Amino acid sequence: MDKPLLKVCGLKKSFGGVEVLHSIDFIAEAGKVTALVGENGAGKSTFMKILMGEYDSDAGTIELNGKEVHFTDSHQALSNGISMIFQEMSPFPNLTVAENMYIGREPHKLHFLKKKELREKAKAQLKKLNISLNIDTPVKNLTVSEMQLLEIAKAVSYQSQIVIMDEPTSALTDSEVRILFDMIAKLKKQGVAIIYISHKLDELFEIADVISVLRDGQMISTHPIELVDRDVMISEMVGRKIDNIYPTVEKKIGEPVLEVRNLKRQGIFHNISFHLKKGEILGIAGMVGAGRTEVVTSIFGIDKYQSGEIFLNGKKVDIYSPKSAIQNHIALVPEDRARCGLNLGATIRSNMCTTILNKTSKFHGALSDSKAEYNYTRLMMDKMHIKATGSEQEAGSLSGGNQQKIVVGKWLLTEPEIVFLDEPTRGIDVGAKYEIYQLIQKLAKEGKAIIMISSEMPELLGICDRVLVMRNGEIAGEMDVAEATQEKIMSVIVGEQ
Numbered sequence: 001m002d003k004p005l006l007k008v009c010g011l012k013k014s015f016g017g018v019e020v021l022h023s024i025d026f027i028a029e030a031g032k033v034t035a036l037v038g039e040n041g042a043g044k045s046t047f048m049k050i051l052m053g054e055y056d057s058d059a060g061t062i063e064l065n066g067k068e069v070h071f072t073d074s075h076q077a078l079s080n081g082i083s084m085i086f087q088e089m090s091p092f093p094n095l096t097v098a099e100n101m102y103i104g105r106e107p108h109k110l111h112f113l114k115k116k117e118l119r120e121k122a123k124a125q126l127k128k129l130n131i132s133l134n135i136d137t138p139v140k141n142l143t144v145s146e147m148q149l150l151e152i153a154k155a156v157s158y159q160s161q162i163v164i165m166d167e168p169t170s171a172l173t174d175s176e177v178r179i180l181f182d183m184i185a186k187l188k189k190q191g192v193a194i195i196y197i198s199h200k201l202d203e204l205f206e207i208a209d210v211i212s213v214l215r216d217g218q219m220i221s222t223h224p225i226e227l228v229d230r231d232v233m234i235s236e237m238v239g240r241k242i243d244n245i246y247p248t249v250e251k252k253i254g255e256p257v258l259e260v261r262n263l264k265r266q267g268i269f270h271n272i273s274f275h276l277k278k279g280e281i282l283g284i285a286g287m288v289g290a291g292r293t294e295v296v297t298s299i300f301g302i303d304k305y306q307s308g309e310i311f312l313n314g315k316k317v318d319i320y321s322p323k324s325a326i327q328n329h330i331a332l333v334p335e336d337r338a339r340c341g342l343n344l345g346a347t348i349r350s351n352m353c354t355t356i357l358n359k360t361s362k363f364h365g366a367l368s369d370s371k372a373e374y375n376y377t378r379l380m381m382d383k384m385h386i387k388a389t390g391s392e393q394e395a396g397s398l399s400g401g402n403q404q405k406i407v408v409g410k411w412l413l414t415e416p417e418i419v420f421l422d423e424p425t426r427g428i429d430v431g432a433k434y435e436i437y438q439l440i441q442k443l444a445k446e447g448k449a450i451i452m453i454s455s456e457m458p459e460l461l462g463i464c465d466r467v468l469v470m471r472n473g474e475i476a477g478e479m480d481v482a483e484a485t486q487e488k489i490m491s492v493i494v495g496e497q
Helices: 044-051 074-079 097-101 115-128 144-156 174-189 201-207 230-238 292-299 322-327 337-341 348-352 370-384 400-412 430-445 457-463 486-493
Strands: 006-015 018-028 033-037 059-064 067-069 082-085 162-166 193-197 210-215 218-224 256-265 269-277 281-285 307-312 315-317 330-333 418-422 449-453 466-471 474-480
Touching: 006 044, 018 033, 018 044, 018 059, 018 193, 018 218, 033 201, 044 162, 044 193, 074 082, 082 144, 097 115, 097 144, 115 144, 144 162, 144 174, 174 193, 174 201, 201 230, 210 230, 218 230, 230 430, 256 292, 269 292, 269 449, 269 474, 281 292, 281 430, 281 457, 292 330, 292 418, 292 449, 322 330, 330 400, 337 400, 348 370, 348 400, 370 400, 400 418, 400 430, 430 449, 430 457, 457 486, 466 486, 474 486
Parallel strands: 033 193, 033 210, 082 162, 162 193, 281 449, 281 466, 330 418, 418 449
Antiparallel strands: 006 018, 006 059, 059 067, 210 218, 256 269, 256 307, 307 315, 466 474
């Protein structure tokens, strides 16, 4: 075997006296994709932040091209040829695509920015990667998937010899995933080593050369992809065997609780009509941009629709704001937990209680009731199995799976009868997914009516009772899960039916 580009030996890291990485050994070779998998909280992010110079290790060595290195910040890592695509995107929203791509390394003369050259560099880089983004668009106007493509283009633009990709496909459409995979193939031919972190296990068998499994801060195994068994890999990740990733429960589906008639939002969706029954899990499939998210945000009162009617339990209602939706016992778990679901800089308690201020305040909201906040937070932390040091831990320090549990939990505290879940398992590991699936089925058994938007068709087929398929802002098809297949759903999505 040739000398690896990256070699890590005996890496250790502790926080507050608790060791979270235990003597990690790891290598990444030139021209190969090494997949790193593990549950949320396994130590993947801590490991990558050490490689990028954001954290200092307590013990162990890192060698780059056979030479020991020690980075104290991400600039040193970048200048030494290591770049990273982060799962939680943090662009500058008021700057353009071009300005975000080259932030901190803008072409300039004396103290003056060379805007024309900046735009030309960004345009050429996007064209080279086959990414269709307008370089002059402010990032705040991009969709989640477009922001993900921007992050990918930015990381690759450093011309690094090692590129770390943390959940790069979590927000991408199937066609955008193909663009990324083509990009990875080109990078491999150029001798770039890629460290690929993903919870979408099926895609690993398509692009990875080697898979390393990390669990509870320990490297459990490393195998060439051709020797990896999917079920064994899952068992190694979670430390137990999961026989059926999609749990089932006996439940009773009742009468319609939500009916939507001819809903229209100009230029976004039109003629949206459907019903949702008590105890039912209704899936919505479709490409990113088909209008799925916009339909539920309009019903929830975030966005305004121009025409149409909404009925709850047979009674017509006007939902003009999220507050109105909550009063009508509707909850929405948003697509982007970092931007729309959480205050990452606030505590678990603070986040958990934002939806129930009427229950956790005194004197008509003049003062907060700390005891009530603590009790409600502990109740939901126990129910959702949130792994944290306590209710005062900062939400941003938690794993993606535990962050998602906070978002779901805070909405369950409102005691909803109808729950909208927009990509509820995006960016979380197989173990956390299983817990979310169990929760969804439990809610349905309790009589909650659930709408679940997902870009993962196996997930829709495994959890839902019925699936709506959206295309170009309208409902193009509907099918019972018993009759549905991935092929049937995809044929409707692309317009073959």
